[in-house]
Structure formats: C-alpha cells, structure tokens
Amino acid sequence: MTTTIPQQPTPEQAPDGAPLLQASGVIMRFGGLTAVRDVDLTVNTGEIVGLIGPNGAGKTTFFNCLTGLYVPTEGTVSYRGTVLPPKPHLVTKAGIARTFQNIRLFANMTVLENVLVGRHTRTREGLMSALIRGPGYHRAEARSRARAMELLEFTGLAAKADHLARNLPYGEQRKLEIARALASEPGLLLLDEPTAGMNPQETRATEELVFAVRDQGIAVLVIEHDMRFIFNLCDRVAVLVQGEKLVEGSSEVVQQDERVIAAYLGEPFEAAPAEGQQTTGEQENDR
Amino acid sequence: MTDIPLATAEAVLAPDTGRRTAPFIPLPRNAARAATLAGAVVTIASTFMSWTYTTDFPGDLTVSGYPGGLQVMTLIGAIITGVVALGAFRLKGAAWLNPSRSNNSVLLLALATLGTTWYTVIDIAAKLGGIANLDPGGFVAAVGSLLLFAGALALPIDRRPQEPADAEYYELGRFEKSALVVRSYVWLREARLHHADMRVADARKLNPWLQRLVIVVVYALGLKILTFGLATDYSDIFLGYLIVVAVGLWGLGAGGLLRQFQQLTHRNKRFAATVGIIAAAAYPFAQNNEHWANLGVSVLIVGTVALGLNIVVGLTGLLDLGYVAFLGVGAYAAALVSGSQFSIWSGVQFPFWAAAITGMAAACVFGVLIGAPTLRLRGDYLAIVTLGFGEIFRIVVRNLDGVSGPKVTNGPNGIAQIPDLSIFGYNLGANHDIGSFTLGRFANYYLLMLVITMIVVLVFTRAADSRIGRSWIAIREDETAATAMGINGFRVKLVAFALGASLAGLAGTVFAHVTNSVVPDPYQFSGPVPPNSAFLLAAVVLGGMGTVSGPIVGAALLYVIPEKLDFLSKYELFAFGLALILIMRFRPEGIIPNRRRQLEFHEDETTAPGKRPLGDDTVPAATAGA
Numbered sequence: 001m002t003t004t005i006p007q008q009p010t011p012e013q014a015p016d017g018a019p020l021l022q023a024s025g026v027i028m029r030f031g032g033l034t035a036v037r038d039v040d041l042t043v044n045t046g047e048i049v050g051l052i053g054p055n056g057a058g059k060t061t062f063f064n065c066l067t068g069l070y071v072p073t074e075g076t077v078s079y080r081g082t083v084l085p086p087k088p089h090l091v092t093k094a095g096i097a098r099t100f101q102n103i104r105l106f107a108n109m110t111v112l113e114n115v116l117v118g119r120h121t122r123t124r125e126g127l128m129s130a131l132i133r134g135p136g137y138h139r140a141e142a143r144s145r146a147r148a149m150e151l152l153e154f155t156g157l158a159a160k161a162d163h164l165a166r167n168l169p170y171g172e173q174r175k176l177e178i179a180r181a182l183a184s185e186p187g188l189l190l191l192d193e194p195t196a197g198m199n200p201q202e203t204r205a206t207e208e209l210v211f212a213v214r215d216q217g218i219a220v221l222v223i224e225h226d227m228r229f230i231f232n233l234c235d236r237v238a239v240l241v242q243g244e245k246l247v248e249g250s251s252e253v254v255q256q257d258e259r260v261i262a263a264y265l266g267e268p269f270e271a272a273p274a275e276g277q278q279t280t281g282e283q284e285n286d287r
Numbered sequence: 288m289t290d291i292p293l294a295t296a297e298a299v300l301a302p303d304t305g306r307r308t309a310p311f312i313p314l315p316r317n318a319a320r321a322a323t324l325a326g327a328v329v330t331i332a333s334t335f336m337s338w339t340y341t342t343d344f345p346g347d348l349t350v351s352g353y354p355g356g357l358q359v360m361t362l363i364g365a366i367i368t369g370v371v372a373l374g375a376f377r378l379k380g381a382a383w384l385n386p387s388r389s390n391n392s393v394l395l396l397a398l399a400t401l402g403t404t405w406y407t408v409i410d411i412a413a414k415l416g417g418i419a420n421l422d423p424g425g426f427v428a429a430v431g432s433l434l435l436f437a438g439a440l441a442l443p444i445d446r447r448p449q450e451p452a453d454a455e456y457y458e459l460g461r462f463e464k465s466a467l468v469v470r471s472y473v474w475l476r477e478a479r480l481h482h483a484d485m486r487v488a489d490a491r492k493l494n495p496w497l498q499r500l501v502i503v504v505v506y507a508l509g510l511k512i513l514t515f516g517l518a519t520d521y522s523d524i525f526l527g528y529l530i531v532v533a534v535g536l537w538g539l540g541a542g543g544l545l546r547q548f549q550q551l552t553h554r555n556k557r558f559a560a561t562v563g564i565i566a567a568a569a570y571p572f573a574q575n576n577e578h579w580a581n582l583g584v585s586v587l588i589v590g591t592v593a594l595g596l597n598i599v600v601g602l603t604g605l606l607d608l609g610y611v612a613f614l615g616v617g618a619y620a621a622a623l624v625s626g627s628q629f630s631i632w633s634g635v636q637f638p639f640w641a642a643a644i645t646g647m648a649a650a651c652v653f654g655v656l657i658g659a660p661t662l663r664l665r666g667d668y669l670a671i672v673t674l675g676f677g678e679i680f681r682i683v684v685r686n687l688d689g690v691s692g693p694k695v696t697n698g699p700n701g702i703a704q705i706p707d708l709s710i711f712g713y714n715l716g717a718n719h720d721i722g723s724f725t726l727g728r729f730a731n732y733y734l735l736m737l738v739i740t741m742i743v744v745l746v747f748t749r750a751a752d753s754r755i756g757r758s759w760i761a762i763r764e765d766e767t768a769a770t771a772m773g774i775n776g777f778r779v780k781l782v783a784f785a786l787g788a789s790l791a792g793l794a795g796t797v798f799a800h801v802t803n804s805v806v807p808d809p810y811q812f813s814g815p816v817p818p819n820s821a822f823l824l825a826a827v828v829l830g831g832m833g834t835v836s837g838p839i840v841g842a843a844l845l846y847v848i849p850e851k852l853d854f855l856s857k858y859e860l861f862a863f864g865l866a867l868i869l870i871m872r873f874r875p876e877g878i879i880p881n882r883r884r885q886l887e888f889h890e891d892e893t894t895a896p897g898k899r900p901l902g903d904d905t906v907p908a909a910t911a912g913a
Contacts, residue, residue, distance in 0.1 A: 067771060092773035104768035106761050116754075117761045121773030123754055127782055130753030131746060141753075184773050 020045045020219050021096070021188055026065050026075035028058070028243075035061040037243040038075070041221075043188060048210065048220045050234035052227070052254075054263055058243040059223045060101055063192055066221075067091050067098050079188070093121040097181035098190035101223075103173050107166035111157055111176055114165050115148040118183030148183060155179040155209065171202040178209065182218070189213060191222040195229055203229055231255065239263070306481050307448050311440040319441035320376055323393065326435025327369035330400060333431050334362040336424025339411050345521035348411070351424070357407040360527040361428060364400035364535065368435060371396055371542060375442070387485035387543035390442040394480075395538030397432075397439035402530040404432040410523055447479045480541065487543035490550045498551050502559050505548060506566040514573045517582065517847070525851040567737055571730035580729035582850060586843045587736040588798050589818050591743050593826040593838035595790030600824065601832035601881075602751055603783040604763030605662070606670040608812060609677020611820040613788040615810035616653045617646035617795020619684065622702040622805045623695075629702045631695060639708050643796045650792020651785050653680075658784035662777055665766065677812055677820055684807040701806030708800050710735070715800075732801045739797060743790050744835055750786065751833075759783050815859055817846060825863055829870055831877025840879055 021043040028036040035058045043049050051059050064070040066077050071086040078084060079094050097118075106114050123144055129137045152158040155175045160168065165176060174194055181189055191210070195203040203226060210233055214220055224230050230237060231251040238248040241263040247254055254260055310319065334354040342349055346356015354362045367384070372393045374385030385392050408429045412418045450473050455463070462468040490498070512532065519525045539545060552559035571580050596610045624645055626636030637645060661672045688698025696702065707716025707728070715731040726734075750756050758779045761769040770776045798818075799805050808814075813821035822845060830841025849859050870877065 069767070069771065087775075088767075088770040089773045089775045092771060098771055100768065100771075104765050104771075106764035106768065108764055109757070109760055113757055113760075117757050117769070117774070118772050120754065120758055125754045127750060127753075127755050127786065130755055131749050133749060137753075144754075180772065 018045050019043070020047075021066070021077070021079055021221070023062075023066060023077045024075060026062065026077065027073045028061055028065050028070055029073045035243050036065060036072070036240075039240065039243075039245045041238055041245070041248075043219050043221050045187070045219055046214065046217065047235045048214050048222065048233050050230040050237040051221060051223045051240060052225070052230055052237060053240035053246075057240040059240050060192055061243075062240065063098065063190055063223065067096060067190065089121070092184050092186075095185070095187040096190060097184045097186035097188075099174075099177040099181050099192055099194060101192040101196065103170075103177055105165040105173055105176060105180070107164070109165060110162050111152065111165055111168065112145070112148055112161040114176055114180050115151055115183045116144055118180040119144045119148060121184050151179045151182050154182075154212070171198055171205075174198070174202075174206065175209065178213070182213065186218060188219045188221065191220060191224075193223055193225065195224060195226050207233055306484070307446050307477075308443045309446060310443050311478070312437065314441035316443075319438055320372075322434055322438030322441065323372050323397070324369065324438070326397075326431055326433070326438050327365050327372065329431030330365035330404065330428060330435055331362060331369070331431075333424050333428035334358040334365070336427060337422045338407070338425040338428065339415065339420050339422055341415065341420070344411050344414060345523045348407075348425075349422075356521075357403065357410075357524055357527045358428075360403045360524075360531045361400060361407065361432070364396065364403055364531045365432070365435065367535065367539075368393060368396040368400050368439075371538070372439070374542070384539075384544065385542040386487040386547055387482065387541075389445050389482050389485050389542060390439070391445050391480050391482045392538050392542030392544075393442060394436075394439040394444055395541050396535055397436045399531050399534035399538060401432045401436040402534060403527040404428050406527055406530060407523075414523075445480065445482050445485070447477055447481045450476055482541045482543075485543055487546055490547035491554045493551075495555075498555055499558055501548070502551055502555060502562055506562050510566045510569060510573055514570070514579070516851075517579045518574060518576070519851065522852045522854055529848070564737075564741065568734065571726060571733050572724050575725060575727075577727045577729050580727060580733050582847065583733045584729055584736050584797075584801050585817075586839075586846050587733065587740050588794050588801070589823065589826065589846060590839035590842035591736070591740045591794045592791045592818060593823045593830070593842045594740075594743050594747055594835070595787045595794070596823050597827050597833065597838045598747060598750065598759070598783055598790070599787040600827055601834070601838075602756060602763065603759040603780060605780060605784065606666075606673070607784075607787070608670050608674035608820050608824070609657075609680070610673070610787070610791065610823055611810050611812075611818050612657075612677045612680035613650045613654060613791035614795040614798060614818055615680055615684065615805075615807070616650040616788075617792030618799040618805045619696060619702070619795075620646045620649035620792070621796035621799040622705050625702075625705045625799065627702050627705045629697055629700075629704060636706070639710050639796075643793055646792045646796035646799075647789045648792075650795065651789040653792075654785040654788025655781060658781045658788075662780045662784060674812060674820075677810075681807050681810045684810075696807070699807060701804055702799075703804040705799055705803050705805070708732075708735070729801070732797065736794075736797050736801075739793060740839075743793070746786070746790065747835055755779065755782060813860075815856075817842075822863075825867060829866065829877060831879040831881055833881040834877070834879050837877050837879040837881075841877070844878075 019042050021041070023039060023041045026036055026039045026041075027034065037058075039062060041049075041051075041062075051062070053059050061070065065072040065075075066084075068084065068086045068088040068091040076083050079091075079096060082094070084091050084094055084096075106117060109117070123140055125137050125140050149158060149161065152161055155178060157168075157172060157176055157179060160172065165173065168176060178189075178191070178194065194210070195206050198206065207229060210220055210222065222230070222233065234251065236248065237251055237254045239246040239254055239257070239260050241259075246259050246263065247257045249257075312319075314322070335352055337351045338348040338358065340349065344356075346358075348356055348358055370381050371385045373381035374383070375388055375390050375393050377388065382388070408421065408425050411420055411425060454473075456469060456472060457463065459468060459472060490501075493501070516525065516528050516532065519528055536545070570583055592611075592614050595613075596607065599605050599607045599610065621642045623630045623632060624635050624637040624642050627633065657673070657676045661669055661676065664672060683692075684696045685698055686692045687695040688700070690698070707714060709715065713719070713731075715735060716728050718728070719726045719731065751759075758769065758774045761772065761774060762776055762779060766776055809816060809818060811819050813819050817823075823842075826841035826845050827838045828841070829845065830839065831837025845863070849855050849862070855862055874880075
C-alpha cells in the first residue's frame with residue numbers, strides 16, 4: 001500500500017474539489033444491446049479515479065463515449081462545465097487525452113515523432129507555414145521538440161527517441177502511449193488498462209508514473225483489472241457491471257461491497273452464477 | 288535477393304546477423320583468382336576483335352581493333368569486373384572500387400558481363416540465323432566471359448548462414464517429402480548472397496574538397512551513362528546496356544560503393560542537391576536531340592505528378608485510383624486560358640504564371656470537390672470511389688462538346704493548337720542558341736519543367752517534415768489513434784488530397800503546352816500510354832512510397848524502358864505487371880526505400896526488434912534489402 005514517489009498525502013476529496021469531468025446519464029446502445037446503462041461519473045481535479053469491472057462490463061465502451069469515438073445514445077459528457085462535442089479530436093483539444101487497451105502507437109514513426117503527433121492540438125502551424133518556413137515555424141517546431149523530449153525524459157524514453165515505435169519492448173510502448181497522450185497537455189488522462197500484460201516491476205513503475213502525472217496537476221481516470229494496482233492508486237473507484245455502475249467510493253468501500261465480490265466471484269451458495277452471462281460488446285467495439 | 292542497395296547505410300550495424308563465406312565452385316584460391324583475371328583479360332581482348340561477318344547486326348561488330356555497339360557494354364563490364372576483382376584481392380590502387388573487399392561484388396559484376404556478352408552472342412546467332420554468323424571474336428568473348436564468371440564463382444562468396452539441419456520447410460507443401468526438391472531448396476536458400484552488413488570505410492573521413500569532387504564526378508558520370516543509354520539506336524543495344532547497368536549497380540552496391548556515395552551526399556546535402564540540379568539542367572546540353580529532350584520532359588511531367596500522388600498514397604495512405612484526372616483538370620484549365628482558337632475563350636491568353644496558378648487552383652478546387660464526399664470513406668471504398676470519379680472526369684470532358692452537353696471542351700476533339708509559352712519574352716517554342724548549343728522547343732520545356740519539378744520536390748520535402756506531414760503519416764499508420772491524438776482526420780486528409788491535386792494541376796499546365804493540345808483520352812485509369820492513373824501508381828510503388836526520388840526514378844524507368852525496347856510494345860502492360868509482382872515479392876519497399884518501410888518489410892532478416900537503432904538521419908538502417 002505504499003508508493004515510492006514522495007508526495008503530500010492527498011485528502012479523500014480533491015484539493016479544490018472542482019469537478020473536471022462530468023458524465024451524466026450516459027447510455028450506449030448497439031442495436032438491441034445496451035453496453036452502457038445510465039452511468040454517471042464525476043472526476044475532480046487532482047484525482048485518480050479507477051474504473052473496474054469484469055470483462056465485458058462496458059468499461060472501454062464508456063471510455064469511447066467519453067472521448068468521442070462513440071456518440072452516446074443518451075446522456076452528456078461535460079468537461080470543465082462545457083458539454084463535449086462527440087468528435088475525438090475536439091475532445092482531445094478540450095483537454096482529455098487517452099491511451100488504448102490494445103496499444104495503438106504509430107508503429108512506423110519514431111518515438112519522438114509519436115510524441116510530436118500528440119502535440120498536434122497545441123500547435124497551429126499549417127501547410128502554408130510548413131512550406132514557407134518562416135522564423136515562427138522554426139520556433140514552434142523547436143518548442144514542440146523540446147517539450148516532446150521533456151516528456152520522453154519524464155517517461156524514461158529519452159534514450160530511445162530515434163527508435164521506431166514498433167521496435168520498443170512492450171512495457172515501453174505502454175509508456176510511450178502515455179507520453180504521447182501527455183503531449184496534448186491534457187487536464188484529464190484516460191488510461192485503458194495501462195498495466196495489461198506487464199510484470200510486477202513494470203506495474204510498479206507504471207504506478208509511479210501515474211502518481212507523477214497526477215502530481216503535475218493532471219487528473220487520471222484509469223481502467224484496470226489489476227486490483228492491487230487500482231487500490232494502491234485510486235482516490236475513488238467506480239465499479240461497472242453489465243453496463244451499470246454498481247458502486248462508487250473509496251477503495252475500502254468498494255473492496256467490502258458484497259455486490260462487487262459477487263460480480264467478480266459469483267454469488268455464494270446456490271444462487272444463480274453471475275459469471276459467464278455477461279455479454280456486452282466491449283471487446284469487439286474497440287475497433 | 289534483388290538487392291540494389293541505393294539505400295543509405297552506415298557501418299554501425301549489428302555484426303551478429305550471421306554470414307558464411309564459401310565458394311560455389313571448390314577451387315584453390317589462386318586458381319580461382321587466376322581464372323577470374325584471365326577471364327577478364329580475354330573478354331576485354333575479345334571486344335577488339337570482330338564478332339560477326341555482316342553489318343546487319345545492330346551496331347557495327349565487324350570491326351577489328353575497335354569496340355562498337357554491344358561490344359562496348361562487354362568491354363566496360365569486363366574492365367570494371369577486373370578492377371573490382373583486383374580490389375577484392377587487396378591490390379592497392381584498385382581497392383577503392385570495392386570498399387568492402389567482398390567477392391560478391393566481383394560475382395555480380397561478372398554476372399553482368401556474362402549476361403550482356405552472352406545476350407549479344409545469342410542475339411547475333413538468332414537474328415542472323417545460326418551460330419555460323421559468329422566470328423572467332425564472338426566465341427572468344429563467350430568463352431572469356433564464361434571463364435570470368437566461373438572464376439568468380441570459385442571465389443569465397445559471402446552468403447547466408449547454413450540452414451539448420453533439422454529445419455522443416457512447410458512452405459514446400461506436398462513437395463516437402465521429396466528429398467530432391469528439399470535439397471535444391473536448401474541449396475537455393477544457402478546460395479543467397481548476404482553483404483548488407485559488410486563494413487566499409489567511412490567516406491566522410493575524406494578531405495571535404497575531395498568529397499565534393501567525388502560527388503561532381505559521380506553525377507557527371509551518371510549523366511553520361513544516362514545519355515549514352517538514351518542515345519542507343521537499337522533496342523538490342525539498349526537491352527545489353529540495361530543488363531550491364533542494372534546488374535552492375537547491384538554489384539557495385541554489394542561492394543559498398545553506393546553506400547559510401549550516400550554517406551558523401553548525406554554529409555554534403557546542399558552541395559549534392561545543387562550538383563544534382565546542375566546535372567539535370569545539363570541534360571539537354573549533353574545531347575542535341577529533340578527526341579530525347581521530349582523524353583526528358585515527359586519523364587519530368589509524369590515524375591512530378593507521381594510525386595504529387597506520393598503525398599496522397601505514400602504519406603497519407605489514401606489509395607487514389609483516379610489521380611490522373613487532376614493532371615487533366617490542370618491541362619484543360621491551362622488550355623482554356625492559353626489563347627488557343629479552339630478554346631471557348633479564344634481571346635484570353637494568360638501569361639504562364641497566371642495560367643499555372645489557374646491550373647493549380649482549378650485542380651485544387653476539383654480535388655476538394657472530389658475529396659469532400661469521398662474522404663469520409665476508408666480503405667478499399669475510397670479506392671473504388673476515386674476510380675469512379677477519375678472516369679467521371681474523362682467522360683464529362685468527352686461530352687462537353689456542345690452536342691450532349693454545353694460546349695466547353697470540344698469533346699473528343701479536345702483543344703488543339705495551344706500556342707507555345709513565352710516567359711519574359713523567351714519563346715519556348717523557338718530554337719535558341721546558347722554558345723555552341725541549340726536549345727530546341729522540347730529542351731526549353733524541359734528546363735521549365737525542371738524548375739517546376741524542383742518546386743514540387745521542395746513542397747513535398749517541406750510538407751512531409753512538418754506538423755502536417757506527421758499528421759498525414761499518423762493517419763496512414765492508425766487513423767483512429769490519430770484522431771484520438773487531436774488530429775482532425777477529415778481536414779488533414781483533405782489538405783493532402785488538395786495539395787496532391789494542385790501539384791498535378793501545376794504539371795498539367797505545362798503538359799498542355801508541351802503536347803500542343805489536350806484531349807480526354809490520356810486521362811483514364813489504365814492504358815498503354817502514360818499518363819494514366821495505373822502508370823502513376825506503378826511509378827510510386829516501384830520507385831518507393833513516401834520518398835522524394837522514388838516516384839521520379841520509377842516514372843523514368845517505366846517511361847524510358849518501354850520507349851527503348853520497341854519489341855515490348857505489345858506486351859507493355861504484361862511487363863508492367865511482371866515488374867510490379869517481382870518488386871512486391873523481392874523489394875516491397877520499392878527501388879528507393881523509405882527507411883520506415885525498409886524496416887517494416889525486412890524486420891525478420893537483419894533487424895531484429897530493438898537490435899538496431901534507427902538513429903537520426905545519419906544512421907538510417909536501410910541496408911536490409913538483401
């Protein structure tokens with residue numbers, strides 16, 4: 001339960017407590033299938049919020065609704081008080097960045113170029129500026145590169161800036177995804193299973209990275225199956241089961257909730273098993 | 288195996304890629320060396336003899352004491368092979384031609400010599416009806432080149448490592464059980480040459496002035512070789528020339544010479560670019576022949592258009608099968624404002640700069656009009672829709688003849704008698720004497736087109752290496768991830784589409800004036816005569832996607848080779864297809880590889896993941912093409 005990153009103990013409520021992301025009544029239907037049912041979720045500034053649930057609970061679908069990859073059937077998502085348009089690039093521009101469950105780097109670009117692409121929304125140089133290459137262009141490009149190198153430094157990838165993303169080992173690809181997301185200078189970072197497939201050491205390193213991100217004033221919403229990771233990390237945890245939000249609260253509250261235990265392990269005694277019947281479209285919807 | 292390592296590369300390579308050195312024919316070392324050198328000498332001597340009795344064979348091969356026609360090819364091939372062999376045998380003074388000291392270089396050059404010599408001998412016998420038509424010189428040449436090649440085969444060749452004894456070859460399917468097939472397959476696999484990781488001396492340690500001198504000499508030599516090839520009168524000679532140049536370049540590449548040259552051009556980028564431009568501009572002065580100047584213009588036009596297409600296909604990854612329509616839009620726009628009496632605005636005659644802007648703007652508008660509805664589609668759907676729009680353009684233009692539609696383009700008759708351009712009082716249609724040279728009409732247009740090509744190259748390189756270029760590549764790599772990173776996919780794709788269209792339109796304005804008239808027929812999807820969309824796409828794919836020089840080289844090869852080999856004319860499309868299949872099989876990244884693609888396609892061969900850093904531009908690990 002201890003982390004190695006030195007930090008001031010954060011109170012249960014976020015320092016200023018201002019709501020950053022507010023999803024209210026989000027419903028996502030695919031034909032007759034309701035993947036997300038009426039989910040409300042709030043992320044406050046400076047918070048790390050976890051989103052857990054069994055496979056197929058609709059976590060990634062909910063993420064996709066938040067980031068504009070899906071247009072929610074009903075409900076609204078607002079960021080800093082303004083309703084987000086359902087366009088991924090506008091959501092990113094507004095200040096929400098994300099990573100993907102199955103790593104989606106630009107495989108044939110270098111590590112540095114990947115991060116530079118992440119800077120897209122924070123730079124303005126268009127085609128004309130690129131063709132004319134005035135002093136403003138060079139300044140902006142130099143600034144972008146400096147900022148990208150900073151982020152690579154932060155994630156520990158600076159030495160590999162010139163490698164192709166595809167040639168990085170798995171753990172570093174995950175880190176690069178985070179660096180790329182951070183390049184868009186977000187206020188909220190959405191991480192979709194950042195430690196999937198990692199060994200315990202790598203998971204620890206990711207944990208520290210997430211804390212370091214939070215310490216920069218960026219709120220984090222993280223999906224994860226690794227419970228130790230989630231409960232170490234999160235100020236608040238929400239549990240999604242079959243598209244519905246079951247519980248939300250501190251780690252202790254969630255860990256002791258019988259419904260959560262039932263959702264993961266099945267009902268005790270002879271009650272009908274809840275496992276194996278969850279059929280929501282999480283996996284296939286990611287593409 | 289089709290390794291023509293034009294790619295830049297460094298000596299900083301993983302040495303553990305595994306290589307085995309063994310001759311194909313077991314002979315004592317000195318015997319092999321002697322055979323090689325003797326073969327070279329005999330072959331050289333044979334070119335000074337008469338090869339045939341009659342002068343019926345293309346190029347005069349009857350003269351003793353002086354090589355002519357195809358004999359020159361054999362002579363050059365044999366001399367270079369001999370010198371490179373001396374280099375491989377570590378003779379001082381000859382070493383520079385074979386920096387890696389690899390015998391692979393000798394073997395490939397010997398193959399080039401053998402190929403062109405035997406081609407000539409067989410061609411003489413076939414053309415003139417029988418071996419009886421060969422003079423003793425012909426037999427000496429055949430034997431000499433064979434000796435040379437056999438000698439080279441007996442030298443220790445750098446090859447792939449031995450196949451593991453327990454290897455299984457599932458790819459052989461049901462032939463896997465046949466011992467003979469498996470044994471020959473294993474032999475073939477072990478016979479594959481492997482020289483990509485050979486160490487070569489760093490050419491950048493040369494005196495800087497010497498480096499520049501080398502660049503100048505190489506470009507001059509390149510221009511000389513190019514014009515020599517173009518000036519060949521017969522397709523027989525050109526084919527012999529092609530064998531020597533293609534296999535010879537492969538051989539010199541195996542020796543690491545091309546790698547060293549690339550180190551030089553990379554170090555002296557600006558200088559090399561300047562010399563390259565001067566060499567290109569010197570082309571019309573190198574030979575006073577309007578036909579070849581015309582060829583030069585055509586190559587530059589299709590090359591430039593292919594470079595524009597490369598933005599759309601190579602960088603952004605949008606397969607556009609109707610791209611030639613934008614060339615057509617530019618050409619028609621320029622024709623309409625050219626002052627031609629067949630134009631509906633026959634009184635209007637724009638100066639060239641205004642016509643060029645008109646052509647670009649018209650193509651750009653057309654690009655946006657086509658792009659806006661179609662770019663919402665991805666992949667195959669986009670390809671099909673662009674194919675449709677390309678054909679729509681041609682059919683619409685065909686019908687705007689005043690009968691089945693409003694009279695704009697004169698239908699199939701097109702707009703004829705487009706007057707020649709005049710820029711600052713310089714009439715491009717007339718001959719101009721500069722010193723002792725006469726610049727004809729096509730030479731004038733060649734120089735104009737060269738300026739335009741340079742502009743397009745500049746636009747391409749600057750756009751590719753910028754925020755917008757990165758977002759294009761990101762879209763090509765993963766569109767969903769790119770939009771999630773804040774890239775407005777539709778808008779960025781539209782910019783790429785419009786930019787590509789504008790560049791094609793710009794080339795189209797010159798195209799209209801060069802050909803004097805515009806008609807709808809060339810602007811189709813595929814056809815025997817360039818430009819058509821399939822040709823342009825083939826130029827991009829063959830040359831190398833996402834590179835600057837790739838599409839230009841690809842367009843040049845696809846244009847010049849059928850032009851010179853007239854017996855191909857019936858089978859041109861067939862030959863295209865064959866060339867594309869071979870390229871896709873053996874060198875999918877194109878003749879001039881983009882470093883990204885090179886790594887993508889040959890990762891399993893020499894670039895184990897993470898083993899080799901890509902580095903910055905000075906360490907592009909692009910030698911994996913073996």
